[in-house]
Amino acid sequence: AQKVTQAQTEISVVEKEDVTLDCVYETRDTTYYLFWYKQPPSGELVFLIRRNSFDEQNEISGRYSWNFQKSTSSFNFTITASQVVDSAVYFCALSSYNQGGKLIFGQGTELSVKP
Amino acid sequence: DAGVIQSPRHEVTEMGQEVTLRCKPISGHDYLFWYRQTMMRGLELLIYFNNNVPIDDSGMPEDRFSAKMPNASFSTLKIQPSEPRDSAVYFCASSLGTTLSGYTFGSGTRLTVV
16 A cells, blocks of 8 residues: 655744655555645645656755655655745655556645744 | 646535536646545545546545546536535646656635535
């Protein structure tokens, strides 16, 4: 069975602080993909990143960075110098070829960035 | 590209009424997914299609729910009869293959059953 766990339900930080959102996944498949989505207060789901299981290289995109570690089955997301506009619910998700490509979501982490 | 288009954006209906949610996927995408989001259960997959064929409907909660994809550019999710516990945000998503391009979500339909 596949599962994604985001243990942090809510996080509150002050603007300019760095914040890391944790994601732990479970799968028996060797080929799989991990995703992060952002859901701002307006409600839409915005794609942030996709990583495949064979690429453990960390990725940085502006203030966003992702740390993928297969050894710990984790795919953590860090926002550097957070801003109020980063306030949203962030979802980690998993899909694998052998599971038909279904996207399985974690429960989400609600990030609140206060000015 | 206009993205995944869902209609209506908001729907308020009375218990017992039939509700139909609509989705137009991105042109060329061969997978279409219907998700439901609630506070209690989070984002859960209801059903998905590949090339208009339902592949997995194990997430459909009850026989009151049905989904169709008559062609590559249109899908519906129907609830008949609706119940208050069906109140949720329903998202449609499409993708090219299962992982090549990621999944693009529509803006969702917020359904309220009173």
